[in-house]
Each structure stands twice: as C-alpha cells, then as structure tokens.
Amino acid sequence: MKINVIDKVNSNTIDLISGENLFNGENAFNDHFGETTSLEIDLLNVASGIFAADLGIKRNELEDYIRTIEISIEVVNVHAFERIKDLLEEALFVLSSDNWTIKFVPVDGKPEESKSWPDKKGTVLLFSGGLDSLSGVVHYKKQNSDLALVSHINQNRVVKDSQSGVLELLNRFYKTDLDYYPYRVFGRNKGEFLFPTDVERENTQRTRSFLFLSLAALTARRIGFRKIISIAENGQFAIHLPLNPSRVGPFSTHTANPKFIDLAKEIFMKLLSLDGLEIVNPFLYKTKGEVVGILDEEIANNANKSISCWKASRVSAKNHCGECIPCLSRRISLEYNGVYLDEYSRDLLKENISSLPPDDNGKRNLIDFLEFISKFKGYKDSDLENLLIHFPDLYNESIDEKEALRMYSRLSKQAYDVFDKYPEVKKVM
Known part of the structure; x- marks a missing residue:
C-alpha cells in the first residue's frame, strides 16, 4: 500500500510503502492471529502511516510549531474509512495540535465481510x-x-x-x-x-x-x-x-x-x-504518586526496569536524565512512596539550584514545575473559577474540573513533601 505525505508549511513530501520504508505491524499481527482481513491491514496502514508522517515532518521553532499535513492513504475498505474521516482528523488535532487533512484512496481488494466477533470480559x-x-x-x-x-x-x-x-x-x-x-x-x-x-x-x-x-x-x-x-x-x-x-x-x-x-x-x-x-483510563484523576502507591513492595523496588524519561535512548546507562519533567514527576512519585532508586544521570535535587545559569535546562524545568504546583497549594473548591481562568484546557466535556483540580492539589502537596527533604530545592521554593 502507498501513502503520500505532504508537509504544506515547508513544501516537503514523503512517500511511504508498506513493507519497504514503513514497517506497519502486519507480520506480528499474522503471527498472533493468522490471516489478516483487508480492514485490519487498512487500519494498520492508516495508523502506521499517520505515525510515520508525524515522525517524518519536523516542527519549526516556537510560534511556528503547528504543522499542516496532507496525507493520502490507499485502502480497500474506503467507505468504512470515509465514515470516520472527520472524527480521525479531529482526534489527530487534539493529539498533535496540527492541521491534518486525510484522503483515502480506493484500491482493488476484497472488503472485509460482516462477522460476529467474540465478546467476553477482559x-x-x-x-x-x-x-x-x-x-x-x-x-x-x-x-x-x-x-x-x-x-x-x-x-x-x-x-x-x-x-x-x-x-x-x-x-x-x-x-x-x-x-x-x-x-x-x-x-x-x-x-x-x-x-x-x-x-x-x-x-x-x-x-x-x-x-x-x-x-x-x-x-x-x-x-x-x-x-x-x-x-x-x-x-x-x-x-x-x-x-x-x-x-x-x-x-x-x-x-x-x-x-x-x-x-x-x-x-x-x-x-x-x-x-x-x-x-x-483508570488513573485519570490520580497523581503519579498515587499510581505508584498501588504497587507491591517487590515491584516498586524494581521499578528501575521501567522507563519514563523522554531522553531515555540519549543518556547514560541509567536511562533517566534526571532533569526533564517526566523524570522529576517520576522521582517525586517514587520518593513520596519511600522508594529511592539510583537511576538518574543527573541528581538535580541535590545541586545548588540557585547558582545554576538561567538557561540550565534542569533549573528551568524545576522552577517552572515549582511555580506550577504553587498555584494548587491549599486548593479549595471555591478556587475553581479563578483557576479555570488560568487553565482554559479544563473547559472540556470529557474532564471533571473539580476532580482534576483536586488531583493537582494532591500532586502539589506530594511534591512539596518530597522537595522539603532537599535543602537546595527549598532555597528556591
């Protein structure tokens, strides 16, 4: 199947061919379940093609970060995909903040026949x-x-x-x-x-x-x-x-x-x-500390086998840079539950934060995070309207604003409890 991707901002194009420069997961699906239907292959191509287009078109800097992407994807079950086209473009906008235009191009093949699929608990x-x-x-x-x-x-x-x-x-x-x-x-x-x-x-x-x-x-x-x-x-x-x-x-x-x-x-x-x-999402209104809190002791103490860092493949063998927001959140969640792991390339919380230059990435992330959690310190439901002004993202029919803000309030308290143990962090709190 052929997929054509056009970067409308920078006038670049990428041609993707399943089985050549696009590995779509079909081989694994066949290994797991046997013969693949045309609709299953279509969806594997659509999903992998979108993912590859997202990787292949680099964002510009700062205010020019929004991309405009046109993607044409060959599918057998074209009528099925036309029914979800608008939903898919909206979903991709929510995910990436980019402008996506998707065109489904019909190709020869046998559309998937109707079938009653199994339905069981799990x-x-x-x-x-x-x-x-x-x-x-x-x-x-x-x-x-x-x-x-x-x-x-x-x-x-x-x-x-x-x-x-x-x-x-x-x-x-x-x-x-x-x-x-x-x-x-x-x-x-x-x-x-x-x-x-x-x-x-x-x-x-x-x-x-x-x-x-x-x-x-x-x-x-x-x-x-x-x-x-x-x-x-x-x-x-x-x-x-x-x-x-x-x-x-x-x-x-x-x-x-x-x-x-x-x-x-x-x-x-x-x-x-x-x-x-x-x-x-069973953890939608839980802090990361509360998510870690459900782990049995043996699993929690071996949590270093998991990875949270955005830079995992680009740092030392410890696989966590220690300075990005995911690393800070991970460390807070573990230490709040009494789990201390030597897994960070940089032990930021023990550094002299005040003496670091303003453009130090770790310092910038930590200061931004501290300013953020300070907004939720001592939160009461009566603060709801004021915080909604600061965070309009909460005007979302899929989110319970009160539950979300209560979760961020608990995050704030948990983070302060952890940071309180680090004198250099306390100096900038």
Whole structure:
C-alpha cells in the first residue's frame, strides 16, 4: 500500500510503502492471529502511516510549531474509512495540535465481510514499559481481570529492553506468563525507499497514541476483550495542563487526553463494528504518586526496569536524565512512596539550584514545575473559577474540573513533601 505525505508549511513530501520504508505491524499481527482481513491491514496502514508522517515532518521553532499535513492513504475498505474521516482528523488535532487533512484512496481488494466477533470480559492494556503501564497491570490483576498486554516496539532498543524487563518482573511476581502482543511499527530507510534520519525527525511522537490504540483495538476484536481497552496514564500527564503559557504549544502533549480517548472510542466502534467498546483510563484523576502507591513492595523496588524519561535512548546507562519533567514527576512519585532508586544521570535535587545559569535546562524545568504546583497549594473548591481562568484546557466535556483540580492539589502537596527533604530545592521554593 502507498501513502503520500505532504508537509504544506515547508513544501516537503514523503512517500511511504508498506513493507519497504514503513514497517506497519502486519507480520506480528499474522503471527498472533493468522490471516489478516483487508480492514485490519487498512487500519494498520492508516495508523502506521499517520505515525510515520508525524515522525517524518519536523516542527519549526516556537510560534511556528503547528504543522499542516496532507496525507493520502490507499485502502480497500474506503467507505468504512470515509465514515470516520472527520472524527480521525479531529482526534489527530487534539493529539498533535496540527492541521491534518486525510484522503483515502480506493484500491482493488476484497472488503472485509460482516462477522460476529467474540465478546467476553477482559482488558487489553497499552503496555509501554513505563511506570504507569506497570501500575496498570497491577491495578487490573488486583481486580482479577483477564488481561492482555499490547506493546508498540520501534527501533529504540532502550524502550524495547524496558518492556521486556518489566514483563519479566511481572511474570516472575505473578508466577505466570501474561498474554503479550508486541508489534513492531516504524519508518526506516530501505534501498531506494527513504525515510528522514534521526536528526531530521520530529521527536515528540504525539500521534503514537492513535497507533497504540489501533493495535489494541484490533487485538481486542480478535480475542474478544472489547469491553475495556485501557490506557494507563496518571492524571498530571493525561490532562496535562501546561506548566506556564510558554509551554502551551511545543511542550504540551495530549497523548492520553480524555477528549481524544472519547473520539478514539467512537472511531473504533464505527470502523471495527465493536458495539459496547469501552476505552478507559483508570488513573485519570490520580497523581503519579498515587499510581505508584498501588504497587507491591517487590515491584516498586524494581521499578528501575521501567522507563519514563523522554531522553531515555540519549543518556547514560541509567536511562533517566534526571532533569526533564517526566523524570522529576517520576522521582517525586517514587520518593513520596519511600522508594529511592539510583537511576538518574543527573541528581538535580541535590545541586545548588540557585547558582545554576538561567538557561540550565534542569533549573528551568524545576522552577517552572515549582511555580506550577504553587498555584494548587491549599486548593479549595471555591478556587475553581479563578483557576479555570488560568487553565482554559479544563473547559472540556470529557474532564471533571473539580476532580482534576483536586488531583493537582494532591500532586502539589506530594511534591512539596518530597522537595522539603532537599535543602537546595527549598532555597528556591
């Protein structure tokens, strides 16, 4: 199948060919479930093509970060995809803040025939190898839910090793082999079929959630777990209020945004004929500290097998830079629960923060985070209207504003409790 991507801002084009410079996950799907239907192949191409387009078109700086992307994708089941086209473009806008125009191009093939898919209780969980997905497994195991794990694997060896390490930890702890469905999806250079190099690529991967959920939805349909597909993401990063106005655009991701999840549910119900489908985030109104709090002691003490850092593949063997916002949030969540791990390339909290230059990345992130949590210190429901002025993102029909602000208030308290143990941080609090 052919996919043509046009970067309207910079007048660049990328041609993607499944099986050549686009690895769409079809081989893994065949290994898991046997012969693949045309609709399944279509969705694998659409989801992987969007993901590859997102990677292949680099953002410009600052106020020019918004991209305008046109993508033409060949599909057999063109009428099925036309029904969800508007929903998909809206979902991608919510995820990436970019302008997407999608065109589905019909190609010869046999459309998928109607079929009654199995329907049984169980959960398909997006398993990234991060701390939240680790906690997601524990959450559903404590509910005695039948569970299937779906992973997206790209060419990042660190992330792949993390997924393997966390899975091994869980299998050892539960004395069983969890049902695991990994899929390799990525863009690559292959002969005459080119793909942007690492330096040329966009590293935010904002549309990865649509790819991830597509893999989960297809897996759920085959095994019958269509009542719940779960994306386990703590409330801070699911709702993801920007730390300050300068981070509204290029720094504010929406990978588990509740609005996106609602749109994704509607897309997959219509496209895959999955009546009664549920896509949930059990941690939407929980802090990362509360998410870590559900872990058994043995698992928590081995949480270093998971990865949270955005720079995991670009730092030392410890795999956590120690200075990005995900690293700071991870450290707070673990230490709030009494778990202290030597896993950071930089021990920022013990540095003399005041003496660092203003453009030091760690200092800037820490100061922004401190200013952010100060807004929620001592929060009362009577503060709601004032905070809504500062955070208009909360005007969202998919978010309970009061529950969200109560969660951020608890985050604030938990962070202060941890920072209070570090004299150099207290000096700038």
